Amino acid sequence: MPQMNLAEALIDGLIWSLRKDPKATIIGRGMAGHGPEHHAEDRLKAEFAARIVDPPTSEAAVAQLGVGAAMTGMRPFVHYGTAVFAYEAWNQFINEAANVHYMSNGQIKAPVTFHLFHGIRGGGGPQHSGSPYAMYANNPGLEIVMPSGPRDAKGLIRAAMASDNPTIVVQHALLLGLTEDVPEEDYMIPLGKAEVKRQGKDVSVIACSRSVVDALEAAKELAKEGIDVEVVDIRSIAPLDVDTIVASVRKTGRMVAADETYEICGVASELIATVSIHAWSALKAAPVRVARPMTPVPFSPPLEKAITPGVSKIADACRKACGR
Amino acid sequence: MTGATREVQLAQFERMLRMRRFEEMVIRLAQKHEYIGRQHLHIGHEATGSAVALAMQPSDKIHTTHRNHGYVIATGADPGRAFAEILGRRDGLNGGKGGSWHLCDASTGMQSTSAMVGGSIALATGAAYGLKLQGAKSISFAHFGDGTLDEGVCYEALNLASVFELPVLFVCENNSKAGQRPSSMLAAAKLRDIPQALQIENMIVDGADADAARVMFAQAAERVRTTGKPVFVECTLERWPGSHQVTAAFPTGVTDLALAFEQERISGKHAEWIKSYDPILRATRVFVESGTATRDELAALDARVTKLMEDASAFAEASPFPEPAAAFTGVFA
Numbered sequence: 001m002p003q004m005n006l007a008e009a010l011i012d013g014l015i016w017s018l019r020k021d022p023k024a025t026i027i028g029r030g031m032a033g034h035g036p037e038h039h040a041e042d043r044l045k046a047e048f049a050a051r052i053v054d055p056p057t058s059e060a061a062v063a064q065l066g067v068g069a070a071m072t073g074m075r076p077f078v079h080y081g082t083a084v085f086a087y088e089a090w091n092q093f094i095n096e097a098a099n100v101h102y103m104s105n106g107q108i109k110a111p112v113t114f115h116l117f118h119g120i121r122g123g124g125g126p127q128h129s130g131s132p133y134a135m136y137a138n139n140p141g142l143e144i145v146m147p148s149g150p151r152d153a154k155g156l157i158r159a160a161m162a163s164d165n166p167t168i169v170v171q172h173a174l175l176l177g178l179t180e181d182v183p184e185e186d187y188m189i190p191l192g193k194a195e196v197k198r199q200g201k202d203v204s205v206i207a208c209s210r211s212v213v214d215a216l217e218a219a220k221e222l223a224k225e226g227i228d229v230e231v232v233d234i235r236s237i238a239p240l241d242v243d244t245i246v247a248s249v250r251k252t253g254r255m256v257a258a259d260e261t262y263e264i265c266g267v268a269s270e271l272i273a274t275v276s277i278h279a280w281s282a283l284k285a286a287p288v289r290v291a292r293p294m295t296p297v298p299f300s301p302p303l304e305k306a307i308t309p310g311v312s313k314i315a316d317a318c319r320k321a322c323g324r
Numbered sequence: 325m326t327g328a329t330r331e332v333q334l335a336q337f338e339r340m341l342r343m344r345r346f347e348e349m350v351i352r353l354a355q356k357h358e359y360i361g362r363q364h365l366h367i368g369h370e371a372t373g374s375a376v377a378l379a380m381q382p383s384d385k386i387h388t389t390h391r392n393h394g395y396v397i398a399t400g401a402d403p404g405r406a407f408a409e410i411l412g413r414r415d416g417l418n419g420g421k422g423g424s425w426h427l428c429d430a431s432t433g434m435q436s437t438s439a440m441v442g443g444s445i446a447l448a449t450g451a452a453y454g455l456k457l458q459g460a461k462s463i464s465f466a467h468f469g470d471g472t473l474d475e476g477v478c479y480e481a482l483n484l485a486s487v488f489e490l491p492v493l494f495v496c497e498n499n500s501k502a503g504q505r506p507s508s509m510l511a512a513a514k515l516r517d518i519p520q521a522l523q524i525e526n527m528i529v530d531g532a533d534a535d536a537a538r539v540m541f542a543q544a545a546e547r548v549r550t551t552g553k554p555v556f557v558e559c560t561l562e563r564w565p566g567s568h569q570v571t572a573a574f575p576t577g578v579t580d581l582a583l584a585f586e587q588e589r590i591s592g593k594h595a596e597w598i599k600s601y602d603p604i605l606r607a608t609r610v611f612v613e614s615g616t617a618t619r620d621e622l623a624a625l626d627a628r629v630t631k632l633m634e635d636a637s638a639f640a641e642a643s644p645f646p647e648p649a650a651a652f653t654g655v656f657a
């Protein structure tokens with residue numbers, strides 16, 4: 001099996017999507033980011049130049065270019081680069097794309113995919129560090145996936161492009177260089193299926209995106225202290241795989257919710273609510289939340305570090321959940 | 325030429341030099357402190373930025389885009405505190421919370437840097453509305469690039485300024501040139517067709533010509549002050565080869581005023597930019613050839629400005645990082 005970094009894997013997923021479906025089309029540029037991995041995009045451009053358009057800086061209308069085209073039967077992949085640029089298209093995501101199917105009583109579908117790079121990234125400051133997926137998840141009608149690694153990124157992009165619904169794929173800007181074995185052939189990972197990324201018996205860390213990577217790192221550290229951590233990657237917040245999450249917490253009896261969206265109305269809070277409702281009796285201790293505190297992201301490195309969820313905060317949360 | 329003109333020309337030139345030497349120091353700081361990341365430098369736009377700053381009255385307001393450093397310095401912010409902000413230090417203009425992309429200084433009317441394309445144009449329109457409501461005689465300035473005209477909000481802001489008759493001067497730095505990767509993609513034949521369609525008085529100026537830009541912005545600001553209505557100025561600019569650099573470098577070298585006269589010493593890939601475009605060298609030549617100033621006078625001024633930036637940078641590098649707890653303060657007023 002070849003090794004791919006996340007940028008290469010997501011491009012591979014796109015290439016398979018375009019090969020398999022003549023209706024798939026791409027709007028955007030810099031699909032593999034602007035960092036050292038950006039060359040991954042070359043393969044896509046070489047094979048499908050005629051099916052890619054590079055739009056002006058017009059995020060709101062570009063969203064509707066995708067949604068409107070999707071409503072005619074195309075399957076556009078709309079790339080925004082930095083996630084916050086899509087704030088310009090708030091109405092277009094929430095009010096238009098998400099409502100199309102419902103308010104037409106199923107007559108019209110909008111199989112569009114939006115692609116964003118989110119997260120606290122080192123120097124992004126208040127306006128370039130946003131992680132909007134919790135805000136998107138606060139609305140019905142959107143599928144929202146947050147891959148934590150290359151293999152998932154490829155399979156989830158394929159599933160997003162094949163889905164009949166508007167789907168938002170949110171990648172952490174700092175994970176693009178992450179490398180692992182990725183199957184060369186075409187495959188999909190169904191939307192709404194969580195995966196247990198590490199088996200453990202003492203505490204369940206329920207996480208997504210970069211927090212999964214951090215949780216796996218924290219688990220190694222905690223193993224040395226005799227704490228056996230289970231890491232569950234939810235992979236999508238909508239749909240949410242309640243069964244896998246609940247089964248894990250029932251097994252360990254302890255829960256840490258780790259995610260980079262804000263504490264208030266964020267993904268971690270939703271996960272704790274879900275477990276409290278469905279597995280209350282299995283909990284041996286209060287759930288612990290690791291999330292972005294309610295402050296904008298400061299530019300200065302030590303300040304940014306202070307607000308970033310990460311390995312040591314997740315490890316501390318696990319200790320706390322285990323009464324250490 | 326009158327003595328008054330000479331004085332204002334030299335004042336403009338000093339601002340241009342400050343802007344240039346500031347940016348060159350930013351490149352050095354970025355080379356030394358990699359964490360400060362990507363910088364959008366204003367090199368090559370100094371004639372425009374200094375002209376805008378000179379047209380501002382003390383209570384006027386300005387909003388800028390990511391290509392902001394020049395405006396911050398030209399409008400009079402302390403360069404040491406500006407460097408400190410770019411380095412994320414405690415003494416920074418924004419206490420380290422904003423960094424390069426959000427520099428501001430309320431004391432000079434430099435209200436905000438928005439790093440979102442389309443941010444500054446609508447904010448400045450709002451500033452004009454606020455100033456008008458308060459009966460102030462002041463006006464606001466919107467600095468933005470041609471890329472802002474790609475955004476729908478640009479059309480909306482221009483329209484609002486026109487229908488509400490708001491005292492805002494739209495400063496469009498058009499550095500999008502055929503042959504390079506353009507920073508905008510506009511169907512309009514001329515960029516100024518857009519304000520024109522919205523009944524906004526508009527003009528065009530060579531944004532690298534210090535005299536022309538200064539005269540143009542003085543007139544345009546006067547128009548806005550007397551009519552209370554918006555004016556749109558398109559400044560044609562040629563992109564500096566380092567304007568999108570990912571790693572900090574000096575593609576056109578460190579500015580050397582002597583090169584204005586010793587052109588045979590200029591070589592390399594970007595020789596043409598230095599020889600015939602660089603607005604600083606261009607102004608230097610005009611000064612000396614017209615007898616406005618001698619080479620020695622200009623060199624002495626440059627040495628003073630260079631020293632000022634060295635001291636300012638040393639101040640910034642000596643400034644400590646803020647305490648981590650500062651991350652949580654100031655979320656609310």
Ligand SMILES: Cc1ncc(C[n+]2csc(CCOP(=O)(O)OP(=O)(O)O)c2C)c(N)n1
Nearest residue numbers: 057085391439440441469470471472499507
């Ligand atoms: C809303 C939004 N979309 C996209 C970007 C990414 N971006 C940063 S600079 C830039 C180009 C801006 O061009 P222009 O306004 O002409 O300024 P220039 O850099 O050419 O001076 C873009 C698209 C952004 N910052 N904000």
Ligand SMILES: [Mg+2]
Nearest residue numbers: 469470499507
């Ligand atoms: Mg431009």
